Amino acid sequence: MLDINILDKIKEIRTPFYLYDMELLENTVREVVRLSEKYGMEVHYAVKANANARILDCIASHGLGADCVSGNEVLFALERGFPAGKIAFSGVGKTDWEIEAAVRNGIFSLNCESLPEIEVVDSIARKLNTRAGIFVRINPNIDAHTHKYITTGLEENKFGVSEHEFDALADLLQRCEHLDFKGLHFHIGSQILDVEDVYATECSRVRDIVSYFEGKGLRIAHVDLGGGLGVDYTDPDSRPVPDFETWFRTLAEGLRTDSGHAPSYRLHVEPGRSIVAQCGTLVTRLIYVKHGADKTFLITDAGMNDLIRPALYGAYHKVENLSALTRPGSAEKKYDVVGPVCESSDVWGEGRILPESFRGDLMAIRSAGAYGQVMACRYNMRDLAPAVYYDGKGEILEQY
Ligand SMILES: *Cc1c(COP(=O)(O)O)cnc(C)c1O
Numbered sequence: 001m002l003d004i005n006i007l008d009k010i011k012e013i014r015t016p017f018y019l020y021d022m023e024l025l026e027n028t029v030r031e032v033v034r035l036s037e038k039y040g041m042e043v044h045y046a047v048k049a050n051a052n053a054r055i056l057d058c059i060a061s062h063g064l065g066a067d068c069v070s071g072n073e074v075l076f077a078l079e080r081g082f083p084a085g086k087i088a089f090s091g092v093g094k095t096d097w098e099i100e101a102a103v104r105n106g107i108f109s110l111n112c113e114s115l116p117e118i119e120v121v122d123s124i125a126r127k128l129n130t131r132a133g134i135f136v137r138i139n140p141n142i143d144a145h146t147h148k149y150i151t152t153g154l155e156e157n158k159f160g161v162s163e164h165e166f167d168a169l170a171d172l173l174q175r176c177e178h179l180d181f182k183g184l185h186f187h188i189g190s191q192i193l194d195v196e197d198v199y200a201t202e203c204s205r206v207r208d209i210v211s212y213f214e215g216k217g218l219r220i221a222h223v224d225l226g227g228g229l230g231v232d233y234t235d236p237d238s239r240p241v242p243d244f245e246t247w248f249r250t251l252a253e254g255l256r257t258d259s260g261h262a263p264s265y266r267l268h269v270e271p272g273r274s275i276v277a278q279c280g281t282l283v284t285r286l287i288y289v290k291h292g293a294d295k296t297f298l299i300t301d302a303g304m305n306d307l308i309r310p311a312l313y314g315a316y317h318k319v320e321n322l323s324a325l326t327r328p329g330s331a332e333k334k335y336d337v338v339g340p341v342c343e344s345s346d347v348w349g350e351g352r353i354l355p356e357s358f359r360g361d362l363m364a365i366r367s368a369g370a371y372g373q374v375m376a377c378r379y380n381m382r383d384l385a386p387a388v389y390y391d392g393k394g395e396i397l398e399q400y
Contacts, residue, residue, distance in 0.1 A: 046272025187226025203254025280369025
């Protein structure tokens, strides 16, 4: 539940808007930094989860690196203070200008996803008379036990180089003179909750694949295991800071050598969702309570254009009635909570049990900090929801 003190401060703000708890973000980033030191891992925040300047500034100020998936993300990460030496750039379809911008800025690595891309990066680096640092993203053919649209490590997915090309890949890397091949990259999916099982499987595949390439005479100095740690959407307050410890420990243990030593390569991870999901809430106002034939609809002024995850992946977000906090003891009712956009998939939740709700109530759609505002669009010519940030004392820091 959101802090009741914040309610007074936000009730006059025009809805819908994204509300960010900067203290929770700060605590989350601190925990990630603490564990990255404990387990000796380098962390690159996946910028695509939330690219708001204020959020990037907070994350960069704690020394994390960035994982980007477009040229614009790379340039923006640099602008917000992420050092070039800590920026990785992934994506299956990097264009020539994006590659050139990344190489010119001397970022840590371009995570190449195909053989033709490796050749293009090599030729662009040659043209610029320099060398480009690269990782090669591998498709390890592992099921992340998550939604079909957010699984990325199966051979049927478009990501990474698959096993049938490993020989050709090793040959190509030996030939490219303008590349500084640093290591292997993996990212098998998102919102992974089966952490110990899925990541232990990934680690054992990673060990086999590393041995294969070392056997081909390539030096693997770094291994990047990507992101994917899931968060609790059903009960966001039970664990506001996700369980990074289990994730980091599973990875560190899973990659130990047979004799129990830490691996010879440096480990990297790229969490996105797990850092920012819980600090964001989409705040919306109830415009109508509508009695259907056999259900009651609560119609909010936020819609799928503001937060597309439910419509896109059938994702669950907890919905709360903030105004009901000031009416203790009100009866509970069953509602379908829906947005105003002209699409039947514009639904926040069906059959949700909420306190009796009225026109004008402020509602909270929780865990909206990741893949929320970044995916917003102006469908139906609706305005983009702005962001409001507050600190640990419930003071509004910034509003736009
Ligand atoms: C999206 C993405 C991530 C972050 O995934 P999360 O599930 O948000 O942690 C990390 N690495 C790559 C390559 C990605 O595309």
